[in-house]
Amino acid sequence: MKIGILKETQKGEKRVAISPNIAKMLIEKGFEVFVEEDAGSSCSFKNSDYSKVGAPIRSKSDIFKNCDVLIKINPFDNDEIEQLKKGQIIMAQLFHKSHPNDMKLIAARGATAFSMDAMPRISRAQDMDVLSSQSNLAGYKAVILGAYEMTKIFPLMMTAAGTITPSRVLVYGVGVAGLQAIATAKRLGAVVEATDIRPETKEQTESLGAKFISVDNTGEEKAEGGYAKAASEDYIRRQKEAVNKSLFQADLVITTAMVPGRKSPILITEDQIKQMKNGAVIIDLAAAQGGNVEISKLNKTVIKHGVKIIGTTISPESVSTNASDLYGKNMFNFIKHLTKDNEFKWELDEEITDETLIVYNGKIRKNGKTE
Incomplete structure (x- = not known):
């Protein structure tokens, strides 16, 4: 599975979704990790820091073209949504309740979307809760x-x-x-x-x-x-x-x-x-x-x-360096929870999956069901 780490585009944002340490942990688990150029430059992570742990630096278009999973912190903007491919999986704080039109656009691309801000407040999900860590x-x-x-x-x-x-x-x-x-x-x-x-x-x-x-x-x-x-x-x-x-x-x-x-x-x-x-x-x-x-x-x-x-x-x-490390560890735990042998398990009835999976294969989910 190829995981792409995108550079944040929101004004004032200095964090990155996955730090070099977390990229290394994902690679050791058997995932391939690719990082957009200068994605971590605002929080003290150099391109070479990622390259050293085995996460190659790529252009944004290359990551959208070749990666199975795309990870960000902030919502995907319209330009990014337009680049999504059918079957691609995105993970970010999508704030889906406040941005229903974005969910429709993602669904129209045939993509799958997990919203990190929808993580249930249960003990099993504490180490995946990005709202709490931030x-x-x-x-x-x-x-x-x-x-x-x-x-x-x-x-x-x-x-x-x-x-x-x-x-x-x-x-x-x-x-x-x-x-x-x-x-x-x-x-x-x-x-x-x-x-x-x-x-x-x-x-x-x-x-x-x-x-x-x-x-x-x-x-x-x-x-x-x-x-x-x-x-x-x-x-x-x-x-x-x-x-x-x-x-x-x-x-x-x-x-x-x-x-x-x-x-x-x-x-x-x-x-x-x-x-x-x-x-x-x-x-x-x-x-x-x-x-x-x-x-x-x-x-x-x-x-x-x-x-x-x-x-x-x-x-x-x-405090973008610490914030990126914590967010990245949340993401690592979340990906580990969702996958087995580096493949998604798609346990749609499981509480964490059910709450965070907002769009599944181009269809918006409501009340735990895919429409």
């Missing part, structure tokens, strides 16, 4: 970015000139990114609080030494498969009431709340920002899906009412 880095980096943008330090510091009180950090959303943000902020010495619609996250928050702000979620939809559900307007109102005191005292706020396939919920309004501390910083990690902050803008810094709001994915692009 969100982990995003949570860490959000705190580092916040520390850089703040005009205060995080820890308590006693000096001859006086005592510096610790900064206060508030985290919305205690998923993978939120937990890493909490842990990182605590390690840096901040006083940390967090809130989430899922009551089960209280114990996780407190285990990291942070205070959990509880909000009664009676009547709310329960989370399924580990993914957060959209909250009702009533819950959002009650959450604001419970969290406002902490929000208005916070020096750094990190918002991470995202619902798969839907616009991010607004958790902080402009009216609330008006009551925040002058000089406070908000890092909105949900900006790519509309943002958790009413006035945040993706990849922009907005300063309003004395508060600095940074809308970003922070993605992992900013």
Whole structure:
């Protein structure tokens, strides 16, 4: 089986789907691996790094022409979809619920598509979960970015000139990114609080030494498969009431709340920002899906009412070497799970395959069935 690693084309993207170390592991498993020229150049991987492990460098057109499996991080664009051949298999974060037309175009080419962002949140799939591995880095980096943008330090510091009180950090959303943000902020010495619609996250928050702000979620939809559900307007109102005191005292706020396939919920309004501390910083990690902050803008810094709001994915692009290694290991485990003797098993009823296989041999699958 020939696996092709494509260079990312999305603006600002610095990662690569498979690092040289992971390419070597695939080759040792018996796969042939080909890499588009300069695919890893933005994350410190040279063409020669791939060549040394036995993964030849090829042009994009050559990879599309000769490879059985094509791997990326971000969705395939229209030009790339047009180059797909019948029977070719693609793997990437396709965000298929938000891009149904792209799925139709892929199906029209007679190709097969796996969407990595559709990985079920089950224990067997943890080592294949690209959203978790990348969100982990995003949570860490959000705190580092916040520390850089703040005009205060995080820890308590006693000096001859006086005592510096610790900064206060508030985290919305205690998923993978939120937990890493909490842990990182605590390690840096901040006083940390967090809130989430899922009551089960209280114990996780407190285990990291942070205070959990509880909000009664009676009547709310329960989370399924580990993914957060959209909250009702009533819950959002009650959450604001419970969290406002902490929000208005916070020096750094990190918002991470995202619902798969839907616009991010607004958790902080402009009216609330008006009551925040002058000089406070908000890092909105949900900006790519509309943002958790009413006035945040993706990849922009907005300063309003004395508060600095940074809308970003922070993605992992900013720590692209580590992010590429983790994404690549997820992909290696996924390919290993799907294949036997270097051939796809096509176990369509198996949960991981069923959830991630969106297009199969030119037909879009729905509810576990191929139409």
